[in-house]
Amino acid sequence: MPFRELSQIQELNRLFLKNLEHCILATEPRGLYEPIEYILAIGGKRVRPLLALLAARMFGDGAESPAGLPVALAVEVFHNFTLLHDDVMDDSPLRRGQPTVHEKWDVNTAILSGDLMLIKSYDLLTRLPFPERLPELMKTFNRVATGVCEGQQYDVDFERRNDVTIEEYLKMIELKTAVLLGGALEMGALAAGADRADADHLYAFGRLTGLAFQLHDDLLDTFGDGARTGKLTGNDIIRNKKTFLYIKAVEGLAPAEREEMIEWFSHSPEDPAPKVARVTELMRLRDIPKLVSEMRDNFQTEAYAHLDAVKGDPVWKENLRVVADTLLRRDN
């Protein structure tokens, strides 16, 4: 990453973290606010707030990010609310290597403090110094938040189905992850006074980057180099997770191989190595690495075309491109 971009991005990230710490002022009752402080403190990449801040800067938001900051905080608190409730629904024991809220406290605490985080995300949005821009921002926020809930429901529905199509699956990951990336950019730009056309281009840039990122992430899980990614290769296969790769493979395989694939995904053998090896082989047979990386690259190209079309400060446009490139790095 070039030095100028790196330092500007780090500066925005520091500004965000400094403000995140104090963004929720009330502290009583402790049983409600302590879990919120906990989940907001345990980290994450803070990509969404960074996108919001960069989009606002692109349209002249000042050095202290007066317009971008309320959006960045709202988006990050909203994102953490979804993680908190998703962890309850999936009964996940860990989040970012730490005990989840429902494990550290209990399910009721996780439900109620999650609810309050959702309310606080709207509350943060209203700190915008230009109240006349709030109605437009609210529409985007509501549209995006609704999409995220719908995406979560489709994800649950799809786990029980064996006939999910590629189109349905793409729609699900779009709602579940891509729209919030797009929404962070759209809202950051609108908060700083961007027009509708630029806000739409930035939304599309974020949405398509999100889709590219999801396919990239799925590819790395199965075909990545574990030594470079730092993750267990084949984890999705071991967990019978029906990713884009699986659905695309099942869709295109000959009947016998398709049956075999479905069969592998209905068991969890004690030694997963032969399963991972054979499923990976079947995917290669169907040319999945090439097909999916081409789709990813198409999304990425389309995303950058939208970014190019935005009429914003080229310095901050370049920073945004650097962040997107980082998300899609081959060894990410």
Add this chain to the structure above:
Amino acid sequence: MPFRELSQIQELNRLFLKNLEHCILATEPRGLYEPIEYILAIGGKRVRPLLALLAARMFGDGAESPAGLPVALAVEVFHNFTLLHDDVMDDSPLRRGQPTVHEKWDVNTAILSGDLMLIKSYDLLTRLPFPERLPELMKTFNRVATGVCEGQQYDVDFERRNDVTIEEYLKMIELKTAVLLGGALEMGALAAGADRADADHLYAFGRLTGLAFQLHDDLLDTFGDGARTGKLTGNDIIRNKKTFLYIKAVEGLAPAEREEMIEWFSHSPEDPAPKVARVTELMRLRDIPKLVSEMRDNFQTEAYAHLDAVKGDPVWKENLRVVADTLLRRDN
């Protein structure tokens, strides 16, 4: 209830119900929207939306309630979201005589569709025909919604404590029930263009009416005539619910009786009749019916003083008084 008021109130209620039916337009995925339609359809008294509509009419809102309706819908959807999540947290099997959402579907469905209802309540608020009033409305909505969550947490905390003071208990019921009644009125008035002073008086009127109603409800549960209330008298005592009556009695009893009271509230005997009889006797000994009904009447008097101070259309002010009177009817 006088005929004119009755017919005007019924007309508003019809208008509200007609609009409630179609207020959430999306229908897919069904697993997410079906529970929302279900809980919104199973009824309730619809007091909060009525308060919002009446407050808006008082400041000249038109016959179709263009300003009051988005607030009324937002408040009712928000209220039902709290019921949905509260039922999960309390593991209640029934709501208004029907199976709760987590019973009819499952806990995850109840969490996620509740989350979406909270988002939809903000979405409904943005349908206000005067977007310039939205920032002010949002502030009230966020303040009230935060209070409701805090009230719920205090309620949970207090169940585990034996040293809850009267002040703490009043604060809890204020947050848990009274602020939303006040908020419905404040937001209805603001949506129709009322000034801050009138909005504040209406909030105070709703908050104090809510406190009076809660004390009234607690009194009827223990000292009401079951034949007139249609409820089992002594239900709170049987369930060891530490209501205002209990805390006030424990606070004022002599040591021996206080010990006895605490003892009664730590068991659930198979035949509850002797327990109900003795606890009621101890409460009468402490003069609870008189003390609490005086407090209720003081709240009510204070509430009406705030209503009197409002500069609004007297016809609709009178309607609002009629609704409050109905809530506090002695055989309610």
